[in-house]
Amino acid sequence: MEEFSMSAETAKSVSIATWLPAVLIGWVVPGGGHIYLKRMHRGALVGAATVICFVFGLMMRGAFFEPQKGDLLITLITYGGYFANLCTGAPYFLATWLGYDQPDVAGHVHDYGTKFMVGAGLLNILSMVDAWEIATNQKD
Amino acid sequence: MPKLALSHLEATLLFALLISVVLGVVTKKNDKDRLHYGLYCFGCFVATVIGLGWLMRLGHG
Numbered sequence: 001m002e003e004f005s006m007s008a009e010t011a012k013s014v015s016i017a018t019w020l021p022a023v024l025i026g027w028v029v030p031g032g033g034h035i036y037l038k039r040m041h042r043g044a045l046v047g048a049a050t051v052i053c054f055v056f057g058l059m060m061r062g063a064f065f066e067p068q069k070g071d072l073l074i075t076l077i078t079y080g081g082y083f084a085n086l087c088t089g090a091p092y093f094l095a096t097w098l099g100y101d102q103p104d105v106a107g108h109v110h111d112y113g114t115k116f117m118v119g120a121g122l123l124n125i126l127s128m129v130d131a132w133e134i135a136t137n138q139k140d
Numbered sequence: 141m142p143k144l145a146l147s148h149l150e151a152t153l154l155f156a157l158l159i160s161v162v163l164g165v166v167t168k169k170n171d172k173d174r175l176h177y178g179l180y181c182f183g184c185f186v187a188t189v190i191g192l193g194w195l196m197r198l199g200h201g
């Protein structure tokens with residue numbers, strides 16, 4: 001608990017201009033935040049894992065989520081999935097820009113593909129949080 | 141882009157591997173701990189997949 005409050009104090013004392021570029025770069029380019037902070041190997045590992053996850057999702061013809069309003073579960077799933085897709089950064093924007101538009105069809109391979117692409121976004125969120133912790137001196 | 145058709149086991153193991161790499165990298169503070177934790181996570185994922193797979197098979201009869 002004491003360690004946590006000390007970390008929070010350390011984070012507060014670091015200006016936003018120090019950590020925001022790392023987090024933004026980490027969002028746009030998976031692993032880029034770590035590389036910006038000179039953690040090359042870690043950046044390469046998390047970036048490669050995120051991009052590979054996303055590309056396998058594309059190769060399995062997974063579908064991107066579109067936000068839809070419905071009952072609570074539908075809203076939560078579609079908005080959550082859309083948010084996770086957005087968090088993948090450049091790979092997501094590149095795929096949509098290049099016209100990737102796979103409809104959501106039945107079949108376990110498509111289903112895994114969709115989950116792989118959502119998983120890539122969640123992995124990128126983890127790496128952005130890690131980049132923030134490094135930038136705010138909470139870890140090496 | 142080539143189309144890929146993985147089985148349930150292949151897809152889950154690949155997913156487990158990629159998640160384990162990231163979890164290992166972001167949660168621990170030195171390379172040795174990262175490797176150990178990544179392997180530990182991967183082992184847990186594999187054990188869970190195989191365990192739940194058998195449970196479903198036995199449940200179906």
